Amino acid sequence: MAKRKRNNAHASISIKSKGPLTPPQDSSATNGPSTINAITSPEEVEIAVETLQALAEHPSLIKSKACKDLRTAVYAFKQASTTGMIAAEGGNLTARISAALTDGRYLDSRILLAEMRIRKETPSLGALCRWVRTLDVISGLSIHVRVPDQDIVGTNSHNAELIQVLDAILRVTGPTDTTSHGLDAYPGCISLQETWNLRSSTEPTRYIRHTIEDKSIFASCAPDLKTRFRAIETTPGPQRKPPNLHPAVLFASQDNTVPLGPLPKTTVHKHPLVPNLRLICDVLTPAECASIIAAGETMEFIPDAPVRPQGEDTSVLAHNFYWIVDQAFHDALWERVKDFVPKEKEGKTVRGINRRFRVYRYVPGAEYRCHIDGAWPPSGIDPVTDAYQYDASPRDAKQSSLYTFLIYLNDDFKGGETTFFIPSVKEGVLNAYPVKPIMGSVAVFPHGEAQDALLHEGTGVVEGAKYVIRTDVEYDVEPTVS
8 A cells, every 4th residue: 555655646746746757866966865764754763663673573574575576675775775784794892882772773782792701802982972962861950959879760661772782882981880879770760879069168159140130240240351352153054063053153252352361279179089080179160160151142142952853852951152262371270270180191191171162051951961082183263364263273283082071060959960870889889979060160080992981961940041161181192201
């Protein structure tokens, strides 16, 4: 029936087309259908899947003459497939794990990940980030009361299965928790631990959101603030990777557009349990944080809405303001923090901060699901053409980031912790360690290499708005310290 409908539809189209005949174009030269709904209906796909599943349970029937055309079609489908387990046959472990995750074969994924652990292989950072993105785990932490040792299960059994796969991925790259936390939890659970909160109970809360609403935050801004910024690159939404409903606009600032005053009394604190996580406190003053927020609101935050295929669940993301900070701002900020970041890692010397600041605004409903940060080269601006430079490191001394540099611009909101996930002593259980944002502080933690990169999320804001800046600490690519 479905085949006859399609054939009739094609015939109707042929009758209506009355122009001169032209040879068919090469498929690689034209844009094919963007969604499966353009060539078949969801009902037909469902019927095809159910048919194949039913025949797979009775393999003797597949040999019958009645299945000849079906066998031919399945072979053609297999040959055309460029993703999943079909395409990964004969590939290495990394490729096979990627394919299993793409196909949703989670038990196979865990078996392959266990093999990778036994063989002591490490995936590339790109593969690790891809695996985590594919799972797109929902922690559920933002809707729970923060109490120690609370077991959080995903919204359904499927999410619990994803958590077990995520746990298996993290056990390949480390680190794992050495405490007894999570020992009593069931596999597929996230065991919520006590929030790391270094904010003094006597410190008054500065209500940034109120000053934005009544516009008093802009009173201390320069009258020509908007003219001190310029757009140096715009990427249309469809050309972004992945495609987005909104463009990505990079703004550059003149020197001292956001001035930094005298050095505050900066201190550093290492997390008691999460490896290589530190919080540098009092990096920016409340007035400096307010100035950055005012600049972002003046230039206007742009929504971030990746285009997803019809029917796919979408993670609501933050609004963004992409800012290539001026050299004066970078140098002043680096002077404040250079003594509090790792000076070298495996012989690679620290060089500075990435000038590409990604300023984000999170409101209730917006969250950054579990992910591992990717590495970035130091971005800059061509001094002659004023064009954006993705990699501005010296040609003969390349640099890349090894640590995330996460600046908290306010703390007058509920929820919105940065939560880190570490595999528990019990297989299949992740321990969650939330960090409470403190205005003017910076969280620094490893990325850039698959080994020891920390899985984390921007837990959903429950009330108010959260402003943060993501950038990176840059190091030499080649070791220079013996």
